[in-house]
Amino acid sequence: MCYDADALPPVYGAPVTTAASARLILNSADGAGFAACHSRPGRASGVGVLVLPDNRGLSGFYERLTVRLAEQGHHALAIDYFGRTAGTEPRDPAAFPFMEHLGGLTREGLYADIAAGADRLRAEGCAAVVSLGFCFGGRMAFTSALPRFGLAGAIGLYGYPDVLFGADGPTQLAPELTAPILGMFGGGDEGIPAGTVAAFDAALTEAGVEHEIVTYPGAPHGFFELGMEEFAGACADAWSRTLAFLAERGRTTPDAE
Numbered sequence: 001m002c003y004d005a006d007a008l009p010p011v012y013g014a015p016v017t018t019a020a021s022a023r024l025i026l027n028s029a030d031g032a033g034f035a036a037c038h039s040r041p042g043r044a045s046g047v048g049v050l051v052l053p054d055n056r057g058l059s060g061f062y063e064r065l066t067v068r069l070a071e072q073g074h075h076a077l078a079i080d081y082f083g084r085t086a087g088t089e090p091r092d093p094a095a096f097p098f099m100e101h102l103g104g105l106t107r108e109g110l111y112a113d114i115a116a117g118a119d120r121l122r123a124e125g126c127a128a129v130v131s132l133g134f135c136f137g138g139r140m141a142f143t144s145a146l147p148r149f150g151l152a153g154a155i156g157l158y159g160y161p162d163v164l165f166g167a168d169g170p171t172q173l174a175p176e177l178t179a180p181i182l183g184m185f186g187g188g189d190e191g192i193p194a195g196t197v198a199a200f201d202a203a204l205t206e207a208g209v210e211h212e213i214v215t216y217p218g219a220p221h222g223f224f225e226l227g228m229e230e231f232a233g234a235c236a237d238a239w240s241r242t243l244a245f246l247a248e249r250g251r252t253t254p255d256a257e
Helices: 060-071 098-102 107-123 136-143 168-177 195-207 229-252
Strands: 019-027 033-041 047-052 075-079 129-136 153-157 181-186 209-214
Touching: 019 060, 019 107, 019 129, 033 047, 033 060, 033 107, 047 060, 047 136, 047 229, 060 075, 060 195, 075 107, 107 168, 107 181, 129 136, 129 229, 136 168, 136 181, 153 229, 181 195, 181 229, 195 209
Parallel strands: 047 075, 047 129, 129 153, 153 181, 181 209
Antiparallel strands: 019 033, 033 075
């Protein structure tokens, strides 16, 4: 869990374009419906961002983050994970028993929802789609670098990369990953030790996966938040790296103009 119900994403500079946001329902390959929030830029970059939330699923934090991304020119779509067990209606994140629903998630269901989200962004005209995930979603973002998703890149913030509850993580899957990866971690995150991050870095290097791993000294888990004034510098740097990564994916996509 990263963010409380009233948490807000940090802001990156002034908007470069307008943004319009709407909640929608998408359908996965197995027919399951799930909620999503899509923000459209007035002037689009051609790069779409698939936002993968923490283990609470879709919340106001991620809906606002899609707006911040759209204001920088990128279509942004944040998806929920719990359509199969909790339905598609808006819910109060403070009261939602997300731990009860986490046990109902399956890897194939998550993969199907990620693929459906990426397809929606492509249908909006995005020539390149990049995942951007946090905590649980950061782990999934790293995993979405698998070729089955066809993503142009993956960005994960404090996503646990190693074996978790007996399931292989991105470190173990590194030989299968193909999309470039940007991983950002907090040096003060007690749940993700420095050795675990180093092992992930080494596994990506050995597998020949293009990547950059950044650790912010002293920063805790969930540092990317407006209220984390002590780590405003880390937030600003994470924003800059994220936007630079997205810009680079746009430049290196064959269909980019």
